[in-house]
Amino acid sequence: MFKKIFIFTLCSLALYASQRDFSFHKMQGEPNAPTLLVIGGVHGDEPGGYFAPVLMLKHYDIKKGSVYVVPNLNFDSIVEHRRGKYGDMNRKFADIQANDPDFRHVERIKELITLPEVAFVSNLHDGRGFYRHKWESAIFNPSAWGQSYIIDQHKIENVEFGNLDEITANMESILNKDLHENHHTFNVKNTETKEVDEAMQRSLTYYAVTNQKPAIAVETSKNITELDLKVIYQLRSFEALMQVMGIEYTKNIELTRDDVQKSLSEYGTIKLNDKFTIELSDTKFATRFVPMKKEDNIIEFSHPLGSVIKRDKYYDIQIGHLRVGTIYPQYFDFNCDVNSAKLDIDGEVKEIKFGEIVDVQNNFNVLSQKGIRVNVIGFVTKNKVSQDDITVKKGDIIERFAMDNQNKTFRIEFYDGNSFCGMIGVRFQ
């Protein structure tokens, strides 16, 4: 399910790229309802704000109206789990220098915010404490931000959905009917930006509002430490907002802690140069002897928050700020024109593209190709350089060479002389 739904979210980046670009996804239904733009990750240390959009993309199907999603606006900061690697991006919307590392991203998101069809903007955060209209304690007070819907002003005149106060009051009443803990109550916070809040005049939502685009910030609380709970509140707020706007949807997830935790722990796949695939959720933490180029590797994740960081002798694989694995490369030339191989799998011959992982019940046999050397990693043969035209059963391969913790998935690699051609994964059932 994960792979199928995420196929449209594939994004790639050059390994050495700094300043990672955010991704932009459109979920479109019947056009007879408005378009909502959801923006996650303007602050890189607010995981509720950037994991919730991932679950929107994965589990929601928009039937009427549209939802545009940017899950990772400030991607470099997310990777380092910092509020703003280059300073606070959410204070750069009034003016920004062209040499600011955030410049390209701020300008591009401004273009998306002002797209003619965008009727409403929702900017997702994790704020500190719990916002209350009156001072109750150091955590529950008017200067806290958590568990609130932030508006810059009561309304924007003569604009559809400009009644920000009513819309957020509506969302608040929907959310507060069902709270995990009583003190998780949502409240609406009006920063009265134009009159009293000079800092907020440089924010994303105020940029939207001054461009006649209704916008709110949705804040869960940093004091709620369970990621799944924050994400549940973000998704319920998303649903409440769609309800108010008349956007219709179906979803294939229940917003229970178990289901959301399960979804959050699915990391999808990483594909290297379209020839080598690792399934990240159940992988052994370190994957060794991974054929890579010295430079210009193409890395594709099925997860929108996937990134790779080059270290001295290996690469860290991250999903958001979470380090989920490492790759130890072995450098090869890639001068090989072969892109697939024929395998006899349980008695049926199939042509398999390199980079794919296939299911095997009992055994497989790689059919020989002229000039191509086959290496089944962890399978030992005497006096045979290329391990083709041999029937291989699961018990024939040394378990510690499996890619996954359950010791089910193994690598078949293909070489032309000193060049790497590709791999096929075989997953025993």
Ligand SMILES: [Zn+2]
């Ligand atoms: Zn924030």
